[in-house]
Amino acid sequence: MNDLGGRExxxxxxxxxxxxxxxxxxxxxxxxxxxGAYEAGEFLPWLRKQPAGMxxxxxxxxxxxxxxxxxxxxxxxxxxxxxxxxxxxxxDSGDYHYLSCLLARREKEPFHLVLLDNHPDNQDPAFDxxxxxxxxxxxxxxxxxxxxxxxxxxxxxxxQVLEDAWIEERRGERVYLSLDKDVMDRAWARTDWSQxxxxxxxxxxxxxxxxxxxxxxxAVDICGELAPAKxxxxxxLNVNLKTNRELQEFILKRICR
Numbered sequence: 001m002n003d004l005g006g007r008e009x010x011x012x013x014x015x016x017x018x019x020x021x022x023x024x025x026x027x028x029x030x031x032x033x034x035x036g037a038y039e040a041g042e043f044l045p046w047l048r049k050q051p052a053g054m055x056x057x058x059x060x061x062x063x064x065x066x067x068x069x070x071x072x073x074x075x076x077x078x079x080x081x082x083x084x085x086x087x088x089x090x091x092d093s094g095d096y097h098y099l100s101c102l103l104a105r106r107e108k109e110p111f112h113l114v115l116l117d118n119h120p121d122n123q124d125p126a127f128d129x130x131x132x133x134x135x136x137x138x139x140x141x142x143x144x145x146x147x148x149x150x151x152x153x154x155x156x157x158x159x160q161v162l163e164d165a166w167i168e169e170r171r172g173e174r175v176y177l178s179l180d181k182d183v184m185d186r187a188w189a190r191t192d193w194s195q196x197x198x199x200x201x202x203x204x205x206x207x208x209x210x211x212x213x214x215x216x217x218x219a220v221d222i223c224g225e226l227a228p229a230k231x232x233x234x235x236x237l238n239v240n241l242k243t244n245r246e247l248q249e250f251i252l253k254r255i256c257r
Contacts, residue, residue, distance in 0.1 A: 027256045028086025029054045029248075032099060034065060035092055035227035041237035043090075043244045052252055055082060067095045069102075069131040078102060087255055088248070091223035093230070094133060094193045097121060100178045100221050101136035105144050109174055111218050113140070115152045116206060117180040118196040122150075148173075153206065154183040154196050162206045167214050174216045179203065181224025181243065188243050190236035191224045200243055204250055211254040220251055 029052050031038060038044040047054055057080050064070030069077075077099070085106060091099045097117075104113065115121065115137065122137040131139055140147055151166060152158045181189035188200040211217060225240060226232040232240075 027052045027252060029088045029090070029252075030082070030086045031056045031090045032092050032096065033058050033060060034062070034096055035225065035229060036060060037092060037225035037227035037232065037237075037240075038090065040228050040232070041225070041241045041244075043241050046241070046245060047248070050248070052088075052248075052256070053086070055086070057081075065096065067133050068125075068127065069098050071130075074102060074131060081106075085219065087217070087219050088251055089219060089221040090244075091221055093225045093227060094180050094182055094191055094223050097133040097178075097180055097223045098131045098136040098139075099223075100176075101131060101140045101143075103219065103221060104140055104147070104176050104178075107144070107146050107174075107176065107218055109218075110146050110148050111174040111176050112148050112170060113137070113150045114175050114177050114210060115150060115154075115180075116178070116183050116203060117152065117154050118182040118194060119180070120152050120155045120158060121180075122152075154198065160198075162209060164209065167209060171214045172216065174218050175210065176218045177207070177210055177220045179207070179220070179222045179224075179247075181222065181240075184243075186239075188239070189224055190226045190232065190239050192226050192230045193224075200246065204247075207247075207251060208254070211251065217255060220255070222247060 031054060033056055059077065062073055062076060064073035085103065089103060091097060120137065121134055123135045125132045125135045137150060153162055182191040182193045183196045183198050184200060184203060185197050186195055226236050
């Protein structure tokens with residue numbers, strides 16, 4: 001946090017003369033820490049050295065959050081969110097992919113959701129009304145009137161490529177991008193869910209076209225970590241670190257221009 005004029009604000013906010021607070025929407029990073037995977041894998045220490053402003057929400061030990069998010073836990077998480085959300089969000093493992101629902105519900109203008117994932121995440125919850133990592137897309141459809149449509153790439157029965165025509169037909173419209181690294185083969189990501197067979201280059205190709213300026217990008221979030229508590233080995237952590245660093249640099253290069 002920065003102390004500007006006696007007021008604490010996130011470190012991606014700067015003060016610009018008489019113009020007051022200028023929100024650095026293009027370059028901020030928000031990190032959710034539930035499992036300790038980012039610290040164990042040296043990604044968080046690396047992030048702290050980068051020029052992009054960063055804030056970490058430490059949620060380790062918060063009950064009612066693994067795969068399912070209780071109402072109490074959701075309220076606590078939402079209470080910790082900054083008023084203005086940065087554009088790049090690291091969500092921890094796929095067990096917490098439901099965070100995309102909580103974050104996308106903050107959108108005030110119409111948007112499309114583009115989900116890059118090995119799973120569609122649109123199943124009915126096992127417990128009525130409880131937000132889950134496997135059903136957050138369905139919940140978002142029900143609770144966010146600004147959501148226009150969902151494009152899912154990766155799962156069996158869904159498209160495996162991003163058609164350029166989809167982007168052209170929506171040129172100038174807003175999109176929220178959500179990437180679960182389990183869409184990739186284990187050569188590029190180690191997760192605690194079944195994985196697809198796409199490569200990092202394929203994923204970067206999709207992201208590159210979505211971030212090339214034809215669409216207005218509301219935000220990008222990424223999940224798919226593997227923590228030591230879930231069996232991550234040093235090799236697993238190193239694979240994820242390399243991919244995370246490459247994704248961070250690739251995405252910010254495009255949204256910070």
